[in-house]
Amino acid sequence: MQYLSLKLSEVADTSMQVLAPNIVPFPSLISLTLESFYIYGDDVLFRGNSASLEQLYLLIDRDTVLKLNRLGVFKNRVKAL
Numbered sequence: 001m002q003y004l005s006l007k008l009s010e011v012a013d014t015s016m017q018v019l020a021p022n023i024v025p026f027p028s029l030i031s032l033t034l035e036s037f038y039i040y041g042d043d044v045l046f047r048g049n050s051a052s053l054e055q056l057y058l059l060i061d062r063d064t065v066l067k068l069n070r071l072g073v074f075k076n077r078v079k080a081l
Contacts (some may be wrong), residue, residue: 001026002052004045005033024048034058043071 004026004077018041019025026032029049037059038045046053046068056065 002028002030003033004029004031007035010079018042019044019047021047028052031055032057037061038064038067043068046071046073 001037021042023046024047027048029045030052032045032055034052034057
């Protein structure tokens, strides 16, 4: 899968749910559109695609930035953006 677009009308709190760290669900993702705040408890959408991800669209607020930073999403991972 190279393009992923998620639109969540009713957002459930999944911040406590995490995927095993060795699972890479989207290794060749080029474009990610998330039409909600980042609700996941880990880096599942960003895992393993730092070399291929070129386009990122997501709603962002202070909590989202802090969460993604804590998860290491911005630390030498998204090279193509």
